[in-house]
Amino acid sequence: MPSFLRQTSLGAIALVAGAAITVIGFGAYFSGNATLNLAGFFYGIPILLIGLALKSAELKPTPVTQETPPDVLQLREQQATPTQNQIRNDVTRYRYAQRAHLLEALEHLRLSPNDTERPVLDGIREENVGGAYALILEFDSPRISLETWQSKCDDMTTFFGPGVRVEVQQPDEDFIDVALISEPQS
Secondary structure, eight states: OOHHHHTSOHHHHHHHHHHHHHHHHHHHHHHTOHHHHHHIIIIIHHHHHHHHHHHHTEEOOOOBOSOOOHHHHHHHHHHOOHHHHHHHHHHTSOEESOSSTTHHHHHHTTOOSSTTTOOEEEEEEEEEETTEEEEEEEEEOSSSOHHHHHHTHHHHHHHHOSSEEEEEEEEETTEEEEEEEEOOOO
């Protein structure tokens, strides 16, 4: 899917289209054009309501915090696991009817005790770590300690594997970087 489509909100498209058709319908009503009037009301208002519903249930894409260098893109093509690709694709597009990115994974790993303590995925980046492709997940995690994250490394490796090892670092206070590093099969 082209990246510009991944960065486009379906809710915004439906809102604009629904509003335009509804305005045309009202204009047709006041000018006495019955056919256009009906189309405006029967299509415009439902599309507008769908747009409002989508906007209210929208989860914005996670930003890519650093441009991926060409050598890392080449590594991605050669070494990225299906899980790494799926995570990157899922978190960098609009999602609907979800409370947070990677919520199911965090709950499975017992890193999301409740909505107020859940780490928030703030960004992602891709790097070359010792000649291996790495997808770095950047979490804002003020309530879950580095030690707790590190104690879950084996569980995360199993969860995100095979072909991936997990390293956890704390670049700043309250922030955790989870590196999903490819382990090329020999």
